[in-house]
Amino acid sequence: MPPDLNADDYCLATHEAWQFAARQMRTEEMVLFVNTKDSEESYPYFRNERHLKYRVPPFIHPQAPSTVSAAFGNFMYSKLVRTLSSPMLIVRQRSVAWAVELLSVGENRARCVAAGFVPILAGMLREKDYFIRENLALCFKHLAEAGQAVCGLLCEMDVVKGLVNMVASQNKTLRKNAFEALEALAQMSHLVRFELVKEGTVLKFLLMVINDETDQWIRQTGLEVLSKCISGGNYNVQALEELLAVNSVPTAIRFIQSPWRNLQESACRFLCLLCMHNTGKTQAVECRAVEKLIHLLNDIEPRVQALACAALCCITIDIQGKKDFVMIKGIPIILKLLDLTDEQLCLFDIALLLNVAEYPVARKELFQDGLVALREIIKTSTSPLMKKRAKQGLQQLHFDHLPHQFPYDKMDKIYLRGTPKPTRSLQDSYPPTQSPSPPSKSPSYSTKPSTSSSPVSILKRPTSPGKRQ
Known part of the structure; x- marks a missing residue:
């Protein structure tokens, strides 16, 4: 029936x-x-x-009403190519939202690129509608995972510049999506990072937007974008100089004091990369960054502890950074973190110990308990890298001085107080030579000096009289 x-x-x-x-x-x-x-x-x-x-x-x-079968999905891509270019606003809005759903899946992403989505989406950067622009930024975020070729194509079509313009929008959702798209693109491709650095003004603009931002998530994403530009190869010096010229170190130190853990983590990473430059180390010491970071070493989150320790490793290369660390009583914290429960944190802590132990005062405080902890790591650790660092720490603690540097008290007198460095000539490098005593009277020698003999050089030892002929 x-x-x-x-x-x-x-x-x-x-x-x-x-x-x-x-x-x-x-x-x-x-x-x-x-x-x-x-x-x-x-x-x-x-x-x-x-x-x-x-x-x-x-x-x-039974299936959900939103489920689409594979046979119907095969017709989706070419249909969207037409609807994304529709003259009707409502059609373009729904098509962009549909494109976000498709590009979020890897298999669909490859078919979308083959169908010609990239030039159509790049041409939609001229849209004024906020709904379209918000979803368009998400489309570029998902397209970042399509590979280097697609990222290079986006750079050629000025998509990176379009995303930077979206960052300056008054719409909070649009700024958030644009920063996420820039982070995904900068992480995937060096071409995008070079596009952000080459003009010399984009990073300053992004830092200004981050300083004026109130949303913590947008701040964190913006710092991640700047960190990826600094850590890129062949142009990181240019990015560092551009950011250090606009007081980026005080910005990172201010965000370190935020109660948001994710923002603290991103700020510590950003400060660590800035302190790779000598100017960054100097600015961090002047802004008392050691005092702000040392409190994060007692945090309950290991990732925050590790990144704070990494930032301190860069700052304590500076002599004044070592002294500040000792004055704030950071030596007991170093000894407490020498634990094998977190290998990454332990490696950063040993690197911090190596830097601080170059200061003789810190070496004396670390000597007794530090030797015991490092020897225990060598015995119990299964990591060859951990054992190597621990052996370097033992060697550093047994040093009496550094042969390639002056003693620290003399360095303070010469470089910190402005006393001119003493100059030495070639003759000062050798002790004054005494004139040879006159030979004893004997029938074989004459008491009168010879007129043909040349004067004895101060750099040449004279021949003894017993060997003369």
Whole structure:
């Protein structure tokens, strides 16, 4: 008998209708002839007539209304190519939202790129509608995972400049999506990082936007974008000089004191990269960054502790940074963190110990307990790198002085107080030579000096009289 189409369960009624149609045709397969001229001419997978077979399953599970089958999805990409360029605003809005859903899946992302989504989305940067611009930034965020070739194509189409312009918007959601897209693109491709650095003004503008921002998540994402530009190869010096010229170190120190853990982590990473430059170390010492960072070493989050320790490793290369660390009583904290429970934190802590132990006062405080902790790491650790660093720490603690540097008291007198460095000549490097005593009277020698003999050089030892002939 035919199915009851007025039943409450529509999925079950549809299943019964399929079963009834299959029994009427006396087969379990229904063949559908698809003609590409009537459906999608431009889609590459359906250029010829094909037969699609649908087999009726023995039991069908109810699906969500938003579920789209694979057969229907094959027609999606070429349809979106047309609808994204529609003259109607509502059609473009829905098409961009649909494109975000497709690009979030890796398989669909590859098909979207093959269908020609990239130039169409790049051309939509001129849109004024906020809904379209918000979803457009998310599209570029997902396109960052498509590979280096797609990122290079986005740079050629000025997509990076368009995202930087979105950052200056008054719309909070648009700023957030634009920063996330820049972070994803900068992480994936060196071409994007070079695009942000080459003009010499983009990083300053981004830092200014971050300083004026009130949302913590946007601040964190913006700091991550700047950190990735600094850590890039071949142009990191230019990025460092650009950021250090606009007081980026005080900005990072201010964000370190934030109660948000994610923002603290990003600020510590940003400060660590800034202090790779000598100017960054000097600015960090002047802004008392050691005092702000040493409190994070007692944090409950190991990732915050590790990044704070890494920032201190860069700052304590400076002599005054070592002294500030000792004055704030940071030596006991170093000894407490020499634990194998977190290998990354322990490695950063040993590196900090190596830097601070160059200061003789700190070396004396670290000597007794530090030797015990480092020897325990050498015995119990299974990491060759950890053992190597621990052995370097033992060697550093046994040093009495540094042969390639002056003693620290003399360095303070010479470099900190402005006393001119003493100059030495070549003759000062050798002790004054005494004139040889006159030889004793004997029949074989004359008491008168010879007029033909040349004067003895101060750099040449004279021959003894017993060997003269």
